[in-house]
Amino acid sequence: METWKRDIVRQLKHRDRNQHAMFQDLIRLYSRLLEKTSLTKGLLSSSSRHPSSDSSRSISSLVHQNNQLKKTTGELAYQVVELQQQIKIKECVLEQQHSRLAEQQQRVAGAFGARQVLQDRVEQVQEENGVLKMKYDLLLEQQKGAEQNLREENVRGGHLLEDMIHLKQQAAARMNSRNERKSRAREANLQKQLQNATGSKVTVDSSSSAPTSRSTSPKAANHSNSSDRGHTRLFRSASVTSPRILTSIKGLFDRKRRGHSVCSVDEDRMFPVGICLSARLPVRALQVLDAHEQGINTVKFSSSSDLMATGGTDRLIKLWDVRAGLLTHRSTLDGSTEGVTCVDFDPTGLRILAASYDKSALLWRLDDSVPKLTLTGHSRKVTAARFSGLHQVVTGSADRTIRLWDLQRAACFQVVEVASYCSDLICSENSIISGHFDSKIRVWDARAVSCVQELPAQGKVTSLDISADHRQLLSCCRDDCLQLVDLRRRSQERMCFRADGFKCGSDSTKAVISPDGCFVAAGSADGAVYIWNVSKGDLETRLPDKHSSSISAVSWSLSGEYVVSVDKSRRAILWSDI
Amino acid sequence: MADDKDVLRDVWYGRIPTCFTLNQDEVTEREAEPYYLLLPRVSYLTLVTDKVKKHFLKVMKAEDVEEMWFEYEGTPLKWHYPIGVLFDLHASNTILPWSITVHFKNFPDRDLLHCPSNSVIEAHFMSSIKEADALKHKSQVVNDMQKKDHKQLWMGLQNDKFDQFWAMNRKLMEYPTEEGGFRYIPFRIYQTMSDRPFIQKLFRPVSPEGSAHTLGDLLKEMYPAAIPNEGEQKRYQVVIHGIEPLLETPLQWLSEHLSHPDNFLHICVIPTPTD
Secondary structure, eight states: OOHHHHHHHHHHHHHHIIIIIHHHHHHHHHHHHHHHHHHHHHHHHHHHHSOOOOOHHHHHHHHHHHHHHHHHHHHHHHHHHHHHHHHHHHHHHHHHHHHHHHHHHHHHHHHHHHHHHHHHHHHHHHHHHHHHHHHHHHHHHHHHHHHHHHHHHHHHHHHHHHHHHHHHHHHHHHHHHHHHHHHHHHHHHHHHHHHHHHHSOOOOOSSOOHHHHHHHOHHHHHGGGSOHHHHHHHHHHOOOOHHHHHHHHHHHHHHHHHHTOOSOTGGGOOOOOOOOSOOOOOOEEEEEEEOSSSOEEEEEEOTTSSEEEEEETTSOEEEEEEETTEEEEEEEEOOOSSOEEEEEEOTTSSEEEEEETTSEEEEEETTOSSOSEEEEOOSSOEEEEEESSSSEEEEEETTSEEEEEETTTTEEEEEEEOSSOEEEEEEOSSEEEEEETTSEEEEEETTTOOEEEEEEOSSOEEEEEEOTTSOEEEEEETTTEEEEEETTTTSSOEEEEOOTTOOOOSTTOBOEEOTTSSEEEEEOTTSOEEEEETTTOSEEEEEOSSOSSOEEEEEEOTTSSOEEEEETTSEEEEEEOO | OHHHHHHHHHHHTOEEEEEEEEOTTSOOSSOOOOEEEEEETTSOHHHHOHHHHHHHHTTSOGGGOOOOEEEETTEEOOTTSOHHHHHHHHHTTSOSSEEEEEESSSOOTTTOOOOOSHHHHHHHHHHHHHHHHHHHHTTHHHHHSOHHHHHHHHHHHHTTOHHHHHHHHHHHTOOOGGGTSOSSOOEEEEESSSSSSEEOOOOOSBOTTSOBOBHHHHHHHHOGGGSOOTTOOOOEEEEBTTBOOOTTSBHHHHHHHSOOTTSOEEEEEEEOOOO
16 A cells, blocks of 8 residues: 555544544533433423422433434434435426326327328329329220221221222233233334335445435435424535444334334324434534523423523523524423423423422423423432333432333332432433442333343443434543443443543533534533544543533534533523534 | 545545534523534535524524524634535634534625525535536536436435445546546645635646646645745645645545545645644
8 A cells, every 4th residue: 555545544544533533422422411401491391380299200201202202203204304305206207207298199199180181182182083083084985986986097098098909900900901012013013114124125325425315314304394404404414424324224214113103193193303414513602691590400402403491490491492503582481399400302392301309300391381290209309300202201319219100190100219319311212221329320121120231330420311323321420531331232341531621510410422423522610511522532622711610511402513501600502613 | 445445434424523602692592502513524514504503593582593604713614615624724723622603693695605405505516516527527427427316416415325425426436547537636725814715727637748646746736835845844734634645645546535525626725833
């Protein structure tokens, strides 16, 4: 034990001894004495009032009893105090429980309130549900009605479809039988002609020039309606080369065949067929005029060479008389709702066909400015529309289809899906030739409408033209090159025409072969017309400085006299050699 | 330790023999006998003097009785100091028994607090305990106690039940071992010569270096005059519970064992008697 603690303990003992132990008994005894004296005093005072002779023993016993009673009272008092404390504690507990009870009651009341609110909401939701259910039932009924209607309509639609299929089948059968009849008649006719031809002798005098060609050319004879000047010019231009004579013989052949056709009344109609023996190379601009309100997209001479049609972005087709080296405005055909992309005359020269940006092709009679037919069905702009015989039209479109139309029914009877944008097409005797943006030229059988040949090109094909003898096919491509293919030979042999400065101006730039097949012509983006010689294969001439913008199309009159070029800035120029 | 427990017990059962005499000026029906009582050092005057009051009321008229108060040699005794402190401070070296004069008139309002009932004493006692715990444990221990625990402390003191009191007071004396003591030692240093009632400051039981502070350290800090200089006559006595602990006694131990039930270490510094 530490010193300080020992010291403390010792001091405490010492203190208690001095202050506590020494006085403890003394004070206790004093207190008792004090009590006794006070008691005695009380007794004395009471005994003075009742001076009876109570013995001291009874007093002492009373004192003793009193002491005991006091002691008991003290003990009882202590117990009372203790009990009171217990009561206090109990009361505390009771109070706490009361407060807890009150709290619980409050919470119960709160819960009742919440339950009431929830019940209200349940009722509300049930009511809403009822309303919704009613609505739902109503809708269900409506739906039933609608379904009933739908079924009926479906049945009706099925009937209609059946009827339509039936009608179509009938129509197809009729058409098949007619086509068959037609082709059979033609073959018979051809057979007959061939027999005639082999039977008759034809003498060809190679040294004779003008008189021979004049007498042997049925075209010249037929050209009674053409002008005297054109007649003489044709006569003068007739050269001595053998291919032209052969052409003239072929022309005679064609005429006869048509003349003996027995298939239909329409086919019997006579129409002029121009054959050009020699085209003349244009050197001068005879006339420069602003032909349209907006850019000109296409130009075409009719087969009679005295009529020309132009089509422009201004939605109009204009017809021009070509007389004495001058273009005279004859009439305007309207009806297209968008720009015109292509025009074509029918073989009789009485009707004109136009392809339009408005996804349709339109047919006019020349004497009526209102379109006779509108052929709709393409889903994008129509880029080319050509007659394929008198009653059939072929159209090509940017929607990658080619459609064949029957003009008598004014309906499309065949749709050919092609893989690529069709930019132009040409109708030959029994085939359709189309040019596409996938650098392919496709040859289709006109009857079966199946692709029989694919010719490659160098780039996007912008236009096609076929020579008058249907042997040479000219195509113009975006790689600034014209390409001439011999269709008969079925070879990949081809001639390409290029020139410094020649540039294909657009996706629809149109190039042509001269009617005698000796030249090809095209307009360039620089505003000059380029003409190549086919036999030599190089550039023959260039006609610059008249156009101020890219040339969109050129056309060569069937007589060989004129060339017309049109450009994007609405200018048309008539060229000739005079 | 058994010794520590004995110290606690001795402190608790410390008694002072006292003689109460009625003031001469009081009007009495007959002569009042003096009353002797052993006063517990750790209790309060007004809590243990019911018998005294009863004794003197016997000889007095009811109309002459006002609030009772006590006086020693002209000094009114503050009932809110523990009895032991009053004795050590005012009557340390006098002859026993301690003679206190009882008054029923002329209550010295400027010097004393009124004490109408025991609940006032209880409130004072509990507030002291709370203050001490605020210093020792930031009030955590006393706040964790329930109301009945507080009641047990008070009832232990009121009924002089050592075991009852210490069963609860033990908790107030606990401290985290790693800190070596309370946050601050709750102490009060009383002196007779000053106007200040007592000195009370913040003082940690352990020095910043980690060594335990002693009673000497505390006095050096709070009351340097109480420590005798080298070779000089001792001028002051440092008295706790009527004894003078050595200055090297650790302060923490003193606080735990020699504190009054109100949890304060009451230290009296009194002049050394000249004779």
